[in-house]
Amino acid sequence: MTAEPRAAAPPAAAPPAAGRGRGTLRRLLPAVLPHRRTAAHTAAACLVDQAALVLLVTWLAHTVGRAVTERTAPGAGTLACLAGLVLLRSAATWRQMDLSHDLAYRILAELRVRVYDGTARSAPARIAGRRSGDLAATAMSDIEALEFFYAHAVAQLLASAAVFAAGSAVLAWLEPWLLAAVLPAAGALVLHTLLGTRARTARGDRTRAAAAALSADTVDTVDGIRELLAYGALPGRRARLADRGAALAAAQRDEARHDGVFAAAQDVLVALALVGVVGCAAHLGDGSLGGAWTPAVPALALAVLAPVASCADALRQAGTLRASAARVLAAAGAPCSAPPAADPVPLPAGPLGLRLRDVHFDYGGRPVLRGVDLTVPPGRTLALVGASGAGKTSLAHLVARFWDPSRGTVELLPADGGDAVDVRRVADGELRRAVALVGQDNALLHGTLRDNLLLAAPEADEALLDRVVRRCGVDRTAAALPEGLDSPVGERGATLSGGQRARIALARALLTGPRVLVLDEATAHVDAAGDAELAEALAGTDEGRTTVVVAHRPATIRRAGHIAVLEGGRVVEQGTWDELRGSGGALDRVLGAVVPGARTGG
Structure with a gap:
């Protein structure tokens, strides 16, 4: 029997379909509310x-016009103004920037924390199968892309609307017919932008997806560089990265090409509006407009239209921003796989046992556990055995409350015989101190060995640290x-090595003093001698601790006081090693699949 495959994890939540919701960017605005004073000053x-x-x-155009038509030099007051x-x-400009x-x-910075919180809240259900590079792209590049929205778009839209309104009023006061050239151009700029929104959104989707795929493959390549070198697979991987880079470059070129067309059309519209204003001013130059106003009016029209063009450019970028915003909002708002207790109850003091009653669990409609009933008295050790895909890891994750059963309850049993406590009613912090899970993949964080050991128990003193470190090797x-x-x-x-990481992970868990310890193939990377050594370490630190061991080694299974065998999502056999081994039952079938012909002993 080997460890359960990763395919047993929940179906990965696909990266969000960026940009599909029209209100995506509006959902970014509430983040401004805590900073509304700064936002108001920015606007x-x-x-x-x-x-x-x-x-x-x-004013400068008017001054020049007056100097030309009236041969009057600007005064000191005008120059000073x-x-x-x-x-x-x-x-x-400096203050606004x-x-x-x-x-x-x-x-x-706040969005990054929200994305982290969303990832932690929904883990492992929604990140199972998600590649770390893809998650990193959301946490870093997608959030960075929103800088333009918060730094420029909102304030610029408000200010431009006010300037355009005021400038149009001045033009109407000078000559109402001038608006016949300015207003259609402004409307065309905005309409031209809005009509291309869907296509720009699709292009933004492709660019962000290509960037995320390249990020994911790059992280995978760096992580597996030794294996790629060892098996001569680096050239193929290099070609894959080149293909990913080419796909991203093609998406970026497509965006740049359409952006160029948009900018050219924008310039044409502004130029046509300017020609119209100049023509109108020329025809009215016989007295309706003073000679000095003839050059000033086109300058005013151009200055009024420039903010509108800038707003249109900001709206154009909304396609890419919407794609990034959708990914960020999906990560930050990911649903909790194990919602916090609404009215938490404290756990009783002393040893705790474990009881599962009619536990059902499925991944997206695919049943994994079908009515599991299992009791582990306080202070006892249970070996959970089963073939790959039998549901062992799923059951371990339910005990640690990484997610909740679709039906049934997981309960902690007080040693004094008091009422059982449903894990869903326990505050998360208290549950993490009471129940610890050590898995097969024991990733360590970047830092020192001491930092990783004290990760969950930073308050542990040197004496305790030294004792646990020695016991775990x-x-x-x-x-x-x-x-x-x-x-x-x-x-x-x-x-x-994998064995060293396993020892560190076990020591890290023991430092927290858990009352229920779940070992999910935790010693898979340790040899038989090391497995026995760690079992001895556990025995020397149990102090009434309840232990659930997901195991595949006969020696590990034999050391447990009680054995439960999972088949098809159900507990089909329970008992001691002597009661079950050699009986021709489920335990023999599982062990026989790993050690063909082995019917007794161990």
Whole structure:
């Protein structure tokens, strides 16, 4: 019998279909509310910036027109005002950039925390099968893409609308017919942008998906570089990365090509509007508009349309932003696989046993556990046995409450015979202190050996740490490292063997002093001698602890006081080693599948 395959995990939640919801970007706005004061100051600075530019351009054109038509040099007051507008716009631009980026990066930092919380809340159900590179792309590049939305789009849209309204009012006051050239151009700019939204969204989807695929393959390649070198598979992997890069480049080129067409059409619309305004001003130059206003009116029209063009450009980028926003919001809002207890109850003191009553569980409609009934009295050790896919890991995850059963209950039993406590009614923090799970894949975090050992029990003193380290054989691992427990272990513990990582994971769990310990193939990477050594370490630190061992080695199974055999999602056989081995029952079938012909002994 081997470890359950990864296929037994829930179906991976597919990366969100970015950009499909029209309200996706609107759902980003509530993140601004805690920073509404800064957002208001940003919008005000942007308004001053744009208004100062319009006033500067118009006044300057009017001054030049007056100098040409009336042969009157600008006075000192006019020059001082123009210089003041230049300084005002410079200060407003600096202030707007400073505030907008401060606002954006604060919100992005909060979004990263929300994505992390969503990933942790929904793990492992929704991240099973999701590649770490894809998750990293959401946490990093997708969030970074939203910087434009928070730093520029919102404030720019508000300020541009105000400037356009005010500028149009001035044009109407000068000559209502001028609006006949300005308003259609502004409407065409916005309409042209909105009509292409769906196509831009689809292109943004393709670009973000290609970027996520490249990120995922890159992370996989870095993680497996030794295996790729060992088997001569690096050239093939390099070709795969090149294909991923080419796909991303093609998606980016497609976006850039359409963006170029959009920008050209935008420039044409602005130019046509300017021609219309110039023509109107020329025909009205006989007195309806003063000679100085003849050059000032086109300058005003151009200054008024420029913010509209910038807004259209911001809306154009909404396709890519919507794709990123959908991925970020899906990750941040992922449903909890094990909702927190609404009214948590405290666990009683002392040893705890375990009881499963009529437990059913399925992955997307595919039944895995079908009515499991199982009791482990406090202080006892149960070996959970079964062929691959029998549901052992699923049951272990239910005990640790990584997710909840679709029917039935998982309960903790007090040693004093008091009422059983459903794990769904226990606060998560208290449950994690009471129940510890050590799996087969024992990834370590980047940091020192000591950091990884104290991950769940940072308050553990040196005496306890030394005792547990010695019992689990981690002291030998530390002795072989240059700085002992303070030696870096590399990303995911890459500098250590699988057996060393297993010992560290077991020691880490024991440091928390769990009252229920679940070992899901935890010693699969340890040889038989090491397995026996770790079993001795567990026996020396049990102190009334209840242990559930998902095992495949006959020696490990034999050491358990009680054995339960899973077949087809049900417990089909229970008893001691002497009662079950050699009886021709389920345990013999499972062990016979691993050790053909072995019917007795172990």
